[in-house]
Amino acid sequence: MxxxxxxxxxxxxxxxxxxxxxxxxxxxxxxxxxxxxxxxxxxxxxxPGEAPVDADRVEVIKRAVETGQYPVLPTKIADAMIAAGLLLRKGQ
Structure with missing residues (x-):
């Protein structure tokens, strides 16, 4: 060679x-x-400019988390994480 x-x-x-x-x-x-x-x-x-953030919606969610009224469902969170991983693997 x-x-x-x-x-x-x-x-x-x-x-x-x-x-x-x-x-x-x-x-x-x-x-x-x-x-x-x-x-x-x-x-x-x-x-990129300003991030598209709905400040009113953020405040509503913050208040709900602080008062304990925001629903945290582990099964929904896990499903969303698995779906996001599958989308990343497929390249969509």
């Missing part, structure tokens, strides 16, 4: 920020901690 030839190795290091700047569509923020300064490139495309 012939030997596998590899090119010269490069040391593993941080991503070069200049490449990210050249790609465009990024905003740059500088965070200063003492004598160090680091730049982080953030993309608006990856910003």
């Amino acid at each position: 012939p030997p596998i030839e590899m090119g010269p190795t490069r040391p593993i290091g941080a991503v070069d920020v200049r490449i990210a700047r050249q790609a465009g569509g990024f905003r740059e923020t500088a965070k200063s901690t003492g004598s160090e300064s680091s730049a982080v490139a953030l993309s608006d495309a990856l910003d």
